[in-house]
Every structure is written in structure tokens, then in C-alpha cells.
Amino acid sequence: MRGDIVIAGVGHTAHGKLPDRSTTSMNVEACRKALADAGVEKGMVDGLFVKYPTSQHRSMYGQIVAEALGIQPRIGGVWDQGGATNISMISFAAMAIEQGQCEVALVTIADNPRTGTRQAYERAWGEDDVYGWFGTPAGYAMIARRHMEEFGTTHEQLGAIAVAARRHGANNPDAQLRKPLTLEEYAVSRPVVEPLRRDDCCLISDGGAAVVVMSAERARSLKVDAAVPILGFGQGQTSWEVAQRPSLTETAAAVSGRTAFEMAGLAPKDIQVAQLYDCFTITPLMTLEDYGFCAKGEGGRFVEDGAIEIGGALPVNTSGGLLSETGMPGMQLVIEGVRQIRGTSTNQVPGATTSLVSNQGGIMHTHSTLILGA
Known part of the structure; x- marks a missing residue:
């Protein structure tokens, strides 16, 4: 697969304190910018990989984001490996594209612990409270x-x-x-x-970010200007x-x-x-x-x-x-x-x-x- 899959576009919101912004709206903004950067219409997207928001986890959140984007992907959902999720989702998207499960994938994350709730960062992990760790x-x-x-x-x-x-x-x-x-x-x-x-x-921040993943062949056919292998x-x-x-x-x-x-x-x-x-x-x-x-x-x-x-x-x-x-x-x-x-x-x-x-x-x-x- 080396070099066969590329990141074709990237996009992000502002970083920091973003009051009154939902995680859904930030995901949509980041995805819109990533698609514009790649020069790809959203109708071409058939894969959607979403990181869960730590500040407000919601059931079927990937489908909520898909609806807000106005797309119906062939493959998608929400993943949770904490901060490791983003690259893992990119690798899942790459493998799905390689196996013909989708052709153009959005990989996206948004959260608002700065103006929402930072409870996920403040609570004890597992049984850590037994040791006095909070x-x-x-x-x-x-x-x-x-x-x-x-x-x-x-x-x-x-x-x-x-x-x-x-x-x-x-x-x-x-x-x-x-x-x-x-x-x-x-x-x-x-x-x-x-x-x-x-x-x-590190900082505590609101914000969203997304990338567009596709095959190198598809990027060439679409004349994507700055695809990165x-x-x-x-x-x-x-x-x-x-x-x-x-x-x-x-x-x-x-x-x-x-x-x-x-x-x-x-x-x-x-x-x-x-x-x-x-x-x-x-x-x-x-x-x-x-x-x-x-x-x-x-x-x-x-x-x-x-x-x-x-x-x-x-x-x-x-x-x-x-x-x-x-x-x-x-x-x-x-x-x-x-x-x-x-x-x-x-x-x-x-x-x-x-x-x-x-x-x-x-x-x-x-x-x-x-x-x-x-």
C-alpha cells in the first residue's frame, strides 16, 4: 500500500474558546474546508470516520455528523482510542479504500471541552482514585x-x-x-x-479538524493539486x-x-x-x-x-x-x-x-x- 493512498485535503476550525459551537457544527466546518482544499464535491464522499467527542458522547454520533453533512456514506461510524483515534481512523480509511469498501473518505474530529465540559479530563481513570489520582x-x-x-x-x-x-x-x-x-x-x-x-x-481547546483520504489514482484522475502520499x-x-x-x-x-x-x-x-x-x-x-x-x-x-x-x-x-x-x-x-x-x-x-x-x-x-x- 506504500504511496497508494493519499491525504488529498485538510481543514480545521479556529482553535481555542469557541462558545455556542456544537461539536457537530465544528465537524461540518472542518469537513467543508477539507473538501474545498482537495477540490472534491461532498457527493463523492462514501466513507465517514468520526472521532467521538469526549465532552459530549452521543449514540450514533457518526450518523448525526453524516446527516449534518448531507451525505449517506457506504461505510462509517465513530471510533475511540482517545488521542490515537485520528491516525487509526486514517489507517482504517486507507485499508477500506484499498479493499474497495469506499473511494473517498472524510476523517474528522471535533470537541468543545474548553467551553463545554472537561469532565473527561478531570475524573479518575479506571480505579485510579484508589491511589488518590484524579x-x-x-x-x-x-x-x-x-x-x-x-x-x-x-x-x-x-x-x-x-x-x-x-x-x-x-x-x-x-x-x-x-x-x-x-x-x-x-x-x-x-x-x-x-x-x-x-x-x-497541554492546552484545553475547542475545535475541529478533518482530512480527505483517497487513492493516489483517484487523486490523479481528479487532478488534486497537493495530495500527500x-x-x-x-x-x-x-x-x-x-x-x-x-x-x-x-x-x-x-x-x-x-x-x-x-x-x-x-x-x-x-x-x-x-x-x-x-x-x-x-x-x-x-x-x-x-x-x-x-x-x-x-x-x-x-x-x-x-x-x-x-x-x-x-x-x-x-x-x-x-x-x-x-x-x-x-x-x-x-x-x-x-x-x-x-x-x-x-x-x-x-x-x-x-x-x-x-x-x-x-x-x-x-x-x-x-x-x-x-
């Missing part, structure tokens, strides 16, 4: 603390990830938070759950709750990344820019390790001294990621990956021909990987 940050704090104890990872190394994301986001006109951050400012930001500080934690994808699932895992410093990114690299026929050394899920700073650090960009335990040293900033060895989250562009879980990273291959990013990596994107769900429960190429 809210999403608690589990990540335990993982970060274990990584620090096991490998000597420092606050300053986590801060380097926050500084890079905020520097990139400050140059992105669509970013929710356009304020650069220094390591000194990071060091005095308030603690949330030790060892995580405020600037280790999908070279590889993969998934991995830890599944167990944090307290039940045999190791807190290994993630399903290892399985997901290996699958994607094998499919693409590439290795980490071939990747020129990466968009890594950064719900908390510890997440991209461990993802870099598990993808093989560095050895286990060396992620902290890998991100130091501007190595993941524009001009560094591996620019990461060039639109600002979840820490600066939008906390909306994951599709914005795919869109920035597409922009990098198209050469249209506001923080363009010169000559980028390979772009890796990671998505991660829950408290490192699920992982999905996408590799795009020119």
Missing part, C-alpha cells in the same frame, strides 16, 4: 517521575520540549497560545502534579491502567512505530520532521525513544540545546503541538505533517520530504503512527 495529569506525573528516577531525566529536559513547542507556536497565526517561553519562565511555572508544571501540560502507518495498545503495567517507561509507540517504519521502508534516520503527540512533555520524550530516534533513557539528552527546534537535528511539532497550537487531540498534528510535505508550513523545514506523526490516547494506553512522504 484527572489526566496524575497518571502522566507518575510516568514522568518514574522516567526521572530510572534514567535521570531532568525538569530542564522536559522544559526544552515546552520551549520548542511554544517557540514554534508563537510563529503560527492559527495557534491558540502565541507566547514564547524561556527555560527560566518554565522553571517558575506553578506545579500541577509533581513533577509536572503548568507548562508541561501515506507511506506507512501502525498501531499499538498498552491497554492496561498505569498502576497495572509492568513498566512505566515503555509504551506502545515501539510497536506502532516499528509497524509504520516497516511499511514505509524507512528508518528513523530518514525522517526530516516529526509531529509528536505532546499532551504532556514526557510523552514526546518517551515517543522519541520508543520510535528509535535515540536509545531508551536518552530522550532527555536528545531534546536539549535546540535539537528539536527549527534548524535542529529533528524539528518537532513545528506548528506548536498540543502545548501551543491547540490541545485538540491529534488531528492538527496530521495537518501540520501534510503542510510540511506540501511546503506550506509557517515554520517550514526546507526540503522536507518525509514527515512522521504520532497520536497517543488515554494515559499512554493507545498509540498510532503515520509516515507521510513527497
